[in-house]
Amino acid sequence: MRELIYGVLESFYSLATKDILIGYHFDKFSTDSELQDHLERITTFWEMQLTGSSSRPIEKPFQLLFTHLQLNIKKGELGRWIILFHQTLDSLVADVDHPNIHELSRVWKMKIAFFEERFKSHPQMFH
Numbered sequence: 001m002r003e004l005i006y007g008v009l010e011s012f013y014s015l016a017t018k019d020i021l022i023g024y025h026f027d028k029f030s031t032d033s034e035l036q037d038h039l040e041r042i043t044t045f046w047e048m049q050l051t052g053s054s055s056r057p058i059e060k061p062f063q064l065l066f067t068h069l070q071l072n073i074k075k076g077e078l079g080r081w082i083i084l085f086h087q088t089l090d091s092l093v094a095d096v097d098h099p100n101i102h103e104l105s106r107v108w109k110m111k112i113a114f115f116e117e118r119f120k121s122h123p124q125m126f127h
Helices: 002-016 023-028 032-051 064-069 075-095 101-120
Strands: none
Touching: 002 023, 002 032, 002 075, 032 101, 064 101, 075 101
């Protein structure tokens, strides 16, 4: 499952890093190695969210809101992130032959909606 999650995130980041609205947030990854490290960490995060456990040890706790607070996100940027992520998941369902792909996409979209509400409930999140 981890490989599938990683593949989704790799596809998402390939869109997001080049996106005209949110791409600049990813400029902090100055090397491919830094982006790779981030992808591994965020894969662990989503693996925990989607399966309830992680196949890799967790080196430090996830502080989702605090980490993103530092990015000075604009409200519309959150919406753009969600649109790109949904597009990525929709492409996955269309392109990947995996027995649980529809359920994975459905649950992932529910988790995204949950985190969207968490972000929106903290107005200090937005610049």
